[in-house]
Amino acid sequence: MNSNTYMEVSSPHIHQGSSTKTIMRDVVIALTPTLIASIIFFGIRAFIIVLLSVISCVLGELLWQKIFKQRVTIDDLSAVVTGILLAFTLPPSVPYYIPVIGGLFAIIVVKQIFGGIGKNFLNPALASRAFLIATWPAIMAKWTLDGVSTATPLELLNGSSADIPSLWNVFIGHTAGSLGETSALALIIGGIYLLYKDVITWEIPLSYIVSVFLLSLVFNKTSTPLIFALYEIFTGGLLLGAIYMATDYTTSPVTKKGKFIMGIGCGVLTCLLRNIGQTPEGVCYSILVMNLFVPMIERHTVPRTYGEVR
């Protein structure tokens, strides 16, 4: 037997096989039902907006990394996810330059300037949406459904309740709203897939949704509090935010307790913004605000080490 030299590396010698890419691929798969729903309800235009946003994000990342001679990471698919999520927060009637500008802003200003994947402190898609709302407020608040200008269910809920779409239409997504926020059904299907694939854990979505449900019962001004609370959950991007955005790895706590704080914090802020603030929506800003608290939450929720006596 000859004395070959063999690989000497530290244990463990096996790996589960998942990678950033497989995780992001699962997120894309999970978002597909919602994409299909948005095309069904808003037409081919929805698909074009998503496509432009994704291309803008991926090219933005590629360009940045080429210019600054960094390792190109577009094959990890995280920019694709950001692109889809950003497009999902846009009204279906936006002109095509909006997703392009939004994508560049999300990737370059929010993500890459702070060090790229794992380093940004705000959710890129949501921060970009906030930027777009501030810059093009009219465009970002123009809702259409079946070719007709209308209001979103949340706007209607806060105003005269005459034309509120049925709970069923709100559940399947046949209602006015951002591209990817309207179909609760599709969002939930994708969420179950992500839970099954261990891509996300249940703490943030559940604590977020439950706290919005309970607080909506408190804020209720109608004669049917349960129905009101269900509307609050199925509309206004709440499921999109709770399942796909508040759970964003980089901008949510890694500790179990921290995840509950994140979810409940988002829920409380969402209800306050929706019911006390002047804007009907609250998901986007509540998640962005909670993003800022993540480092602090993490510092104060370090788990008790096994066998530690405090």
Place this chain on the structure above:
Amino acid sequence: MVGFDILSFIGGIHPPYCKESTEKRPIERLEPPGIVVIPLQQHIGAPCEAVVEVGEKIKKGQKIGESKGFVGAPIHSSVSGVVKSISKMPHPTLGECMAITIENDGLEELDNSIQGESLDSLSSKELIEVIREAGIVGMGGATFPTHVKLSPPPGKEIDTVILNGAECEPYLTTDHRLMVEYPDDIIYGLRAIMKILNVKRAYIGIEDNKPDAIEKMKGAVSSYRDIEIKVLRTKYPQGAEKQLIEAITKRQVPSAGLPMDVGVIVNNIATAAAISRAIREGMPLIERVVTVTGGGINEPKNLLVPIGTPFSYIVDMCGGFKEDVAKVINGGPMMGLAQYTLDVPVIKGTSGILLFTSKEVKSHEEGPCIRCARCVDVCPMNLMPLMLNAYSKNRSYEDCGKLHVLDCIECGSCSYICPAKKPLMQNIRIAKREVINMRKKQAKAN
């Protein structure tokens, strides 16, 4: 059997078992090699000193190395023959170590000292002496001298003994086969341990992916009311001492503490079998069962191997390499140590020899941490591996200490699960070493 009676712990991972190729293969006795290389250190503690000389003719089972300190275990020859040299040789866990090379004369002449006794005729003190003289150490891999473990300091009340038959490392099937083929030896050794510690309650923990072993062991303990088989969920690291104790007794060993702090002493299945042989046959620990497996070996086997047998000889006796072997591991894939050469010998702690092909060890490019929190979720010690890794790379060892880096049991679950393929375990190990050094210096300064 599905349901609430299956015990476990919080955290952990589910690697594929990879035990199919050897779990059904009976233990075969390996034809002893022409030459054995027996390292003078095969345990935690002070190394042994040789008590034989070059050229001396020795017998099988004869003591050839004696340990000076209490924490240490003597070493015996696994063959009869002539001492060829006493020199530095490759060692599977220490890199290099003084070792006695013996040329086997093939006569298998037993040393005169080897005489059987019985459990009833020996006192607790005498039993401990038998175990010490037989050079028995923890055979799960940690190789802590067993007689030391069985001599708790006064004041430590021990009420429970646990035998570890979890064998949670993928690929390895040595404990599994021992339980299927030698259940009575294991129980005999366990009864000796119970007698030594004067303990009236014992458990044997076995993962639920070994139903045949569970059945055999249940049969073997049916006449003992004080020994119970506990079925454990198959999850890594179920066989880690603290996780095993908590699963079975619900007691949590305190941070920086020992199992005896919660009244428990844990021994490996194989250690109990070795104790049985030492008492009944007077045979010291000169051979052990080794699982030889992995994609790179032609005939995977469970072998009873004389201590000191070179890996290269074992590979030859298992039909040689099948494909290009890229990695050789002493132990399991999660905690085992990669070897640079096949010249290393089997030692008392060698539970397996894994031969991985280049396909099985494809190296991963490390990416940035995406803060997915999987390492936090799987850590059985509730640590924050991503933070420890970052602090370690920053050389902020003080912060590592504050985050309890020393509680890490080095199970490797964090590295296994990390999608960014960060070498978390490796960096945490570095931090542990640095923190220990730092604390030693501080203690000296004070």
